[in-house]
Amino acid sequence: MIEIKGVSKRYDRHLYVLKGVNATLKERVTTIIGRNGAGKTTLVRILSTQLFPTSGTAEIEGLDILKDTKKVREVISSIPQESQLIGILSPLEQMQLYLMARGFSSSQAKRESEYALDELEMYEFRNAPSDTLSGGMKRKVFVAMALAAKSPVIFLDEPTTGLDPLSRIEVWSAIKRLSSKVILTTHYMEEAQELSNEVLVIDQGNIITHGTVKSLLSTFDGKMRAEKLEGREFDIKIANVSIKYIDVNEVDEFVRKGYDIKRINLDDIFLSKGVMLES
Template identity: 45%
Template structure:
């Protein structure tokens, strides 16, 4: 069964902003990933799919259920960890997880056991009774990951799950995500995270699907090439990016040209599609030759 299916999904906010502009998707089980820059529409899409927002038009089905018509049934099957979630400072991690599970219909005793187990799994065992306003930003983020671990939902939406985490905590969280028993839909602007965790990748920009496929499929147009960066004579101060075979790039260096040669990555999928990758503040002209 496809875990997510959308057809011409659109969301227009009351202020006129078009966050989703005809998104059509069919995502299979395990860990599909939606990548894109900030403002691409990733969070809005997750909020629609997890029934937190009503779409303006189009259709969306999650686990075979319509996000509008079957909203109440669907909410029992899915768990969402939103990017903008903020813990209540006076409540402890344990209290956060227990309250979340009880709200999902768990008994207090079941919620208590699951909360303690999940908090230990995410590395918050010794802090489970500490007020969250005394925790670091990364540890606060782990509280919400613990909610997802404890919920054991059929489908978990993770919106930027490692935002704000230090490198060690990020690797630990990746391990926890892989061990989750539920299906997962993950959004991120971290290309390393997408490459490491996801078996299918959708590139979203300005509320539209730009391209999609497995990592190998997305990288296929760049196979056997390297990324070459330099400054064109007619474009003073403007970075030019080209893709060429390694021997062609080496020839430029041999000619004494000042260029930088890099291996290609998911960032370059953005560039060849005419977009600025999330990791770069400034873009340049793209030459796909």
């Protein structure tokens, strides 16, 4: 369990980028979503002890991130959003170094690294200099690293950004097979829906919604999304797209009016709060 207690952060004097975040994360996989600059990375960096909060604190598995920082580091592993591999070292070499620094024996580190690389279809590249890997492949090495450590708690900041659809599914299935608690950020709504039951939506440093996917979607029970370029009827307008939430029995009427009808998904949690897309 992770308990976030009044966490605030400002990088400079004036602007708070986290404004007293409180939340108890209970599910095995928690997804944090929010627009660019919402504060997701800042929150993840604070929880994974890479950054101090300006005020507030958090407990990870009963350990305080400020008072028990060293112990917290022993139970977590994390991949930051912007991470670089050492170009001349191969994936296997870097993973082994990482795992040995975490207390694995050299043979154990090799075994776990190979297993995780294989799980992400990266085994054939295990000995290649990291410089020669594509951006998405490098991302997968980091995911493999975090997963191989098998820490009780794993933070993944945008693990699948830049990955092709197949690689994304490989990462999802690896996360599903873990027993660790996972906190991940993503911009892909289907990822949140696929992986986690618990979603935290952050906007401008505040939690705007927190709940199970089911409970978040339940406010839209019996509704559909109708969309039309420059449509005359709308609840929200994003750029020149009109979006209206309609009852299922209004579908025929809106189809006749030239609207495209879509099923409700997590995007609508954002859209309905007017925060997802630039207008």
